[in-house]
Amino acid sequence: MRKVSPIADVVMHPVRLRIIQQLGDGRRVTTSDLRNALPDVAQATLYRHVAALVDAEIIAVVDERRIRGAVERTFALGERMAHVDHDELRQMGDRELQQSFLTFLAHLGEDFDRASAGSGFREFLGFGQVRLHVGVDDLARIQAGLGELLAPYLAPPDESDATTDRRTVMLSTVLMPDPADQPTGR
Template sequence: MTLSSLLLHPVRLRVVQTFLGRGELTTAALGRHLADVPSATLYRHVNALLEAGVLEVVDERKVRGAVERTLVLRTARASLGPDEAAAMTAEEHRRAFAVFVAGLIGDLDRYLARGDQDLARDRVGYRQYAAHLTDEEMDDFVADLRAVIEPRLELAPGPGRRRRLVSHVLMPDAD
């Protein structure tokens, strides 16, 4: 199985995204975060990610006669590199983007299902901008985004901190 087909399955993508910003998770904690995924399905996909080296077991302990594993995401194995992305067909990119967008819709649905949503209070937003940039200006823009985002990815959970999802899409206009 290619890395792209492994990662671009909706359940496996959610498993990977659940680890982002969380560090280690036990299998029980992962199950709580993905409560809408049946346990057997979740464990099957976790095992596929373990076999591929995307997840790693960092601890095991007995809990009521069963072995509970503590897992960590191996971030370097959890994303496609430029060579893998370049090798994908147009149809594979369409499927990958559809899985990505469906994941965003699912995230919003789960947020809205809480019933207490307040987009202003929770700092929820989505919008699209259009900018006229040369390739060099676009490279600078991406570097600027990284400079803003990356230090914040290192912040540990703590009082007043809430896990927030930041997603972005960059593409040229079709014309």
């Protein structure tokens, strides 16, 4: 029986995060699509990271077809998706957790750099921080509510609708306890 790697061990690599990002919104992409979307990643490196994601069931092969003697694979997010759950977070050591978070921030910074080079960047940019006063059950309700609120915006706009003014934006979230609000021994 194959040992399943913790998701964090697999996805917390900048190239793998970028591959997963290409599969967001339920998209299906081929290896050719990935090469075009990630031109700065060497082909052999890209294939190695795709194979690691497939092996860990983060992404899945959903179609294969022969093209000029080669097999072209189409990928989608797999069963495990790309989410580190609370059990896996608890199993991480402090250094591993910090490295995972810094990798996430570095990826976010790379996205910011690429996006800021484009036109209309500032019209779709926003960031901030807000304090919420919650319990664990509250977080589940907030996640469910956000899922419901965001659902109409997850599908890409219909390409036949030339009047659409929609652009794709990335919503990145971080939840962490306020360092100034340390729990007391209740």
